[in-house]
Amino acid sequence: MIRLQQFVFTTLFLLSCTNIQAQNMYTLDGFVQESGSGERIIGASIRHPESQTGMLTNAYGFFSVELPSDTLELEVSFIGYETQKLKLYLDKDSSILIELKSNSTQLYEVEVNGYRQRPQTQILIQKEIESIPALLGEPDAMRAIQNLPGVQGGVEGFSGIHVRGGSPDQNLILLDGAQVYNASHLFGMFSVFNSDIVKSVELTKGNFPARFGGRLSSVLEVNLKEGNNQEFAGGGSIGLISSKFFVEGPIVKEKMSFVFSARRTYFDLLTSILGDDVLPFNYFYDDFNLKLNYRISTKDNLYLSTYTGHDKYGSMNLFAEGGESVEMEWRNITSIIRWNRLYSNRLFGNLSAHYTRYVLTANQLRSGNIDGEDYMLSASNESAIADLGLSYVFDHRINTNHKLNYGLHYLMHHVSPSISQFAESVDNPNLIEASKVNNRILGHEASVFAEDSWRVSHRLSLDLGLHYSVYHTGKVTYDLLQPRFGAMYSLSDVWSLNASYSSMNQYVHMLTNLGFGLPADLWVASTDKIRPQQSHQWTVGTLYRIESLKSDLRLEGYYKTMSDLITYKEGIGYSYRTNWEDLLETGGKGWTYGFELSAERRAGRFSGSANYTLSWSNRQFDAVNNGKAYPYRYDRRHMISVLGSYAFSEKFSLNASWTFMSGQAFTTPLSVIGLSSVYGGTSPYYEYSDRNALRFPNYHRFDIGVQFRKKTSWGERTWSISVYNAYNRINPFYLLPGENEDTGQTELRVYGLFPIIPSFQYSFKF
Numbered sequence: 001m002i003r004l005q006q007f008v009f010t011t012l013f014l015l016s017c018t019n020i021q022a023q024n025m026y027t028l029d030g031f032v033q034e035s036g037s038g039e040r041i042i043g044a045s046i047r048h049p050e051s052q053t054g055m056l057t058n059a060y061g062f063f064s065v066e067l068p069s070d071t072l073e074l075e076v077s078f079i080g081y082e083t084q085k086l087k088l089y090l091d092k093d094s095s096i097l098i099e100l101k102s103n104s105t106q107l108y109e110v111e112v113n114g115y116r117q118r119p120q121t122q123i124l125i126q127k128e129i130e131s132i133p134a135l136l137g138e139p140d141a142m143r144a145i146q147n148l149p150g151v152q153g154g155v156e157g158f159s160g161i162h163v164r165g166g167s168p169d170q171n172l173i174l175l176d177g178a179q180v181y182n183a184s185h186l187f188g189m190f191s192v193f194n195s196d197i198v199k200s201v202e203l204t205k206g207n208f209p210a211r212f213g214g215r216l217s218s219v220l221e222v223n224l225k226e227g228n229n230q231e232f233a234g235g236g237s238i239g240l241i242s243s244k245f246f247v248e249g250p251i252v253k254e255k256m257s258f259v260f261s262a263r264r265t266y267f268d269l270l271t272s273i274l275g276d277d278v279l280p281f282n283y284f285y286d287d288f289n290l291k292l293n294y295r296i297s298t299k300d301n302l303y304l305s306t307y308t309g310h311d312k313y314g315s316m317n318l319f320a321e322g323g324e325s326v327e328m329e330w331r332n333i334t335s336i337i338r339w340n341r342l343y344s345n346r347l348f349g350n351l352s353a354h355y356t357r358y359v360l361t362a363n364q365l366r367s368g369n370i371d372g373e374d375y376m377l378s379a380s381n382e383s384a385i386a387d388l389g390l391s392y393v394f395d396h397r398i399n400t401n402h403k404l405n406y407g408l409h410y411l412m413h414h415v416s417p418s419i420s421q422f423a424e425s426v427d428n429p430n431l432i433e434a435s436k437v438n439n440r441i442l443g444h445e446a447s448v449f450a451e452d453s454w455r456v457s458h459r460l461s462l463d464l465g466l467h468y469s470v471y472h473t474g475k476v477t478y479d480l481l482q483p484r485f486g487a488m489y490s491l492s493d494v495w496s497l498n499a500s501y502s503s504m505n506q507y508v509h510m511l512t513n514l515g516f517g518l519p520a521d522l523w524v525a526s527t528d529k530i531r532p533q534q535s536h537q538w539t540v541g542t543l544y545r546i547e548s549l550k551s552d553l554r555l556e557g558y559y560k561t562m563s564d565l566i567t568y569k570e571g572i573g574y575s576y577r578t579n580w581e582d583l584l585e586t587g588g589k590g591w592t593y594g595f596e597l598s599a600e601r602r603a604g605r606f607s608g609s610a611n612y613t614l615s616w617s618n619r620q621f622d623a624v625n626n627g628k629a630y631p632y633r634y635d636r637r638h639m640i641s642v643l644g645s646y647a648f649s650e651k652f653s654l655n656a657s658w659t660f661m662s663g664q665a666f667t668t669p670l671s672v673i674g675l676s677s678v679y680g681g682t683s684p685y686y687e688y689s690d691r692n693a694l695r696f697p698n699y700h701r702f703d704i705g706v707q708f709r710k711k712t713s714w715g716e717r718t719w720s721i722s723v724y725n726a727y728n729r730i731n732p733f734y735l736l737p738g739e740n741e742d743t744g745q746t747e748l749r750v751y752g753l754f755p756i757i758p759s760f761q762y763s764f765k766f
Helices: 001-016 126-130 139-145 267-274
Strands: 027-032 045-047 055-057 062-068 070-077 084-090 094-101 121-125 152-154 159-163 171-173 198-204 218-224 234-239 241-252 256-265 281-295 300-315 325-340 346-370 375-399 402-426 441-455 458-473 476-491 495-506 508-511 522-525 531-546 549-570 584-602 607-618 637-648 652-661 667-676 684-688 698-711 717-722 734-739 744-753 757-765
Touching: 001 281, 027 375, 045 062, 045 637, 055 062, 062 070, 062 375, 084 094, 121 139, 121 744, 126 139, 139 198, 139 458, 159 218, 171 549, 241 281, 375 522, 402 522, 508 549
Parallel strands: 027 094, 171 218
Antiparallel strands: 027 062, 045 055, 045 070, 070 084, 121 198, 152 159, 198 218, 234 241, 234 757, 241 256, 256 281, 281 300, 300 325, 325 346, 346 375, 375 402, 402 441, 441 458, 458 476, 476 495, 495 531, 508 522, 531 549, 549 584, 584 607, 607 637, 637 652, 652 698, 667 684, 698 717, 717 757, 734 744
């Protein structure tokens, strides 16, 4: 069946590339940028209403469109900017630079056009991220993404995402084109993306472009600002737990610019002031971003972007019996250099080389007394993954009906799942040291792709793509052909239908032992024993625009299957003495399906959205749960998010959000049997439920925030005051058994993480 699909898609793709050249047509190409800063705008719409022709700018603000020879009127628009209407006469191939003015009086400018971004893809800009009430006063891109339909966070307060029933490692996260393996600070409560310099965030959860590969569930592209090439500017903020600042400006005016940002938290400073007795832990994180943009000529641009982040945590005597100290440290580094060139008014190329590294180290020391004997146990662990990659990608406008994207990627994965050792002492200095377990994996991943965006008619558009990848490690080689197909049909100017099919694969995987995404998660790669994961996703949807309300209604349904999943064997956690491959169950299957309904308004003083998701997500392994299918841990039947923002004036705005989620699945002991009556021992034996057979209580929370802005002689200052969990709902973070005081029976008690949390942030821009 799959081979038949691949044959059909290949045939359609080749047929679609036929060059049907229209007469008296000329190419208009150029860039769209922000007026006053020169910042290129991603996803701006360029539309010719008369011919119903249009397109969106690419990741570098470039567009190329074929138009008839005549006096033309064009509409150029993007959310947060004033719509630009241009009148020009086209009698030859031409280039143009279009500038849009930022709309400072409203959060959003009305978006009135019929040419929209591809289905299954949503774009958030900086203003949208900052308009959502923030946890502890820190606006966060990943937290904003969690409010989109089909997307959920892990547990209370954490910034990881699960998209359409997938796991966190099934999301390809790109920072300016470089992969990010751990996108979290503070054990997942905040993301590594500094909102001050985030230009846009683009999430694709279906109808995947052929250029993407290596993940099953979604692609999250975070694009940073390029830097003001006209004048120096900057800003910063002071909040409850961290402070940050950024500065940007020209190195050579209109030719070369930079942007730099830094952020740091205060926890370690408070510990040093208050002492270990008050705060029995020590924690800090910091991160830095630097981006350089050099416009070599009107046809050539050079970019350099680098990020580094560092988290360090230490605790002392957290347990009543004995003593324990834990130290954890993890670092992220990403760096990418890109050269893009306009080869002609129809051909745009981007060559990039990038490096990514994530490393975690953990050290634990525990001492205590068992039956009068002192003992000491120490363990150390290091896990790392590093990628070195090269890409060459082309955007090629064939004619008015065909736009090709094609290119190649190469990645070298260097994975070190675990390097560990143990030592223990019982009333004497004799040490027992376990041999180090070295499981380093070197994998080579190469892929080629091609995609045609084919405008079949005024109403019908197709996306036809092929992605072919090869992965080699040790003595094994895997190769996979992944067809992609998308169709959009316009029933009218305000109503369209869409459908898509995507085949995806994944060569790197994350093993999760702890339930809430701590950075102890272990990255591994495919080997001769661990096959690459694969998925097949089908989607259908509709989009309807209500012009009178300036609102969009979306309904989408999806069905996704996954194969060759991995998980830990039952009863197995981390082991520092055993090869990690021996701890796994392989060959797992997964299937997830559901419906997503959303209503969105981006207009005038009021903007907002309401999203509802109904979904199912299941897993099945032959040797887990007696071979029976079971719900995925983050299978939630219902999810609702409602957001609203109202700008009373340029100085004052109010924003609020309400979130509801069905309880997540979990496994628990059903009974306890004393081993003394069975084996003569004293340790208890637990009888467990089926895997994930029980549910946490439902989760819901209301957040509210206000912003007070003021123009000053030097720029602008803003006071942001927010309340997280405003009605103080005790949402379940974990469950522990406890004794009921009235009945004396053991029962599960719900423990929350965050009560009502008021916070503030002072920010400024100059």
